[in-house]
Amino acid sequence: xxxxxQTPRYLIKTRGQQVTLSCSPISGHRSVSWYQQTPGQGLQFxxxxxxxxxxxxxxxxxxxxxxxxxNSRSEMNVSTLELGDSALYLCASSxxxxxxxxxxxxxxxxxxxx
Amino acid sequence: xxxxxxxxxxxxxxxxxxxxLNCSFTDSAIYNLQWFRQDPGKGLTSLLLIQSSQRxxxxxRLNASLDKSSGRSTLYIAASQPGDSATYLCAVRGDxxxxxxxxxxxxxxxxx
Numbered sequence: 001x002x003x004x005x006q007t008p009r010y011l012i013k014t015r016g017q018q019v020t021l022s023c024s025p026i027s028g029h030r031s032v033s034w035y036q037q038t039p040g041q042g043l044q045f046x047x048x049x050x051x052x053x054x055x056x057x058x059x060x061x062x063x064x065x066x067x068x069x070x071n072s073r074s075e076m077n078v079s080t081l082e083l084g085d086s087a088l089y090l091c092a093s094s095x096x097x098x099x100x101x102x103x104x105x106x107x108x109x110x111x112x113x114x
Numbered sequence: 115x116x117x118x119x120x121x122x123x124x125x126x127x128x129x130x131x132x133x134x135l136n137c138s139f140t141d142s143a144i145y146n147l148q149w150f151r152q153d154p155g156k157g158l159t160s161l162l163l164i165q166s167s168q169r170x171x172x173x174x175r176l177n178a179s180l181d182k183s184s185g186r187s188t189l190y191i192a193a194s195q196p197g198d199s200a201t202y203l204c205a206v207r208g209d210x211x212x213x214x215x216x217x218x219x220x221x222x223x224x225x226x
Contacts, residue, residue: 004157033212043203043216056213090157094212103148103205103212105158 002027004106006091012112018079021109025072025093031055032074033103034066037088046089049074050096081113116141118206120217128225133191135220137204142182145210149178149189150203152219158203162189194224 005024013019025032033056034046045058049068066076072093078085088110094103117140127133137147146165150158162178164171164187170179175192191198201221205214 006157031212033214035214042218043205043214045213045215048212050211055211058213092158092212092214096210096212101210102160102163103207103214104160105150107157110155 004091004093004104006089006106006109008109009107010110010112012114013081014114015081015083017081018077019081019111020075020077021089021091021111023074023076023091023093023106025074025091026104029093029095029104030072031094031096032068032072033092033094034074034076035090035092036060037090037108038086043090046076078111083113086111086113116144116206116208116215118204118215118217120202120204120220122220123218124221124223126223126225127194129194129196131194131224133189133194133198133222133224135189135191135202135204135222137187137189137217139185139187139206139215141208142185143208144182145207147178147180147187147204147206148214149176149187150205152201152203161202194222196224196226198222199224 033048048056068074088108090108092105095101148163149161164180177190201219203219205216
């Protein structure tokens with residue numbers, strides 16, 4: 001079965017622009033989470049969506065937002081990009097409420113802000 | 115606030131040696147703990163998941179132990195191979211939802 005799919009894989013944006021990243025979870029997974037990975041801060045939790053509702057949110061400014069659609073696909077948006085937003089953005093999906101619910105990650109979207 | 119630490123940050127071993135990777139966490143009230151592998155420029159690959167009620171989990175050459183009371187988990191990789199070279203990350207979950215708290219990872223190099 002297909003894994004977590006993220007698009008685009010690589011993108012370059014200019015400061016002040018906005019960007020939208022997309023994530024398709026594993027079929028049947030209704031929980032989608034987003035993480036930011038940078039060399040300095042490591043992996044940090046952005047937010048989690050379940051059944052189109054934001055379930056949990058990390059400590060990021062309001063420029064970072066997301067949403068989930070009825071088919072569980074999710075998008076995250078970063079507005080007014082800053083150089084420090086350059087990072088690998090990872091999407092993860094999982095089942096919820098079941099024991100042994102492994103979290104699976106996609107290959108990530110590499111964002112470079114210039 | 116949960117904090118996850120992985121020591122050492124990096125290690126290099128000759129092929130064939132066993133690898134021992136450590137992970138510690140400050141709050142023992144975890145739901146489960148998951149070990150991941152990350153190759154350069156890639157996403158995370160799940161290796162093992164240990165439920166809070168379990169003491170260990172095994173998959174092939176990999177074995178992970180969990181001691182919740184002392185806030186520690188150890189990942190053992192037997193008979194290391196150059197293909198095991200990667201960064202290994204542990205992450206804890208506080209409940210059944212998807213928020214993971216990650217350690218900084220251990221970068222492993224296995225030399226032929």
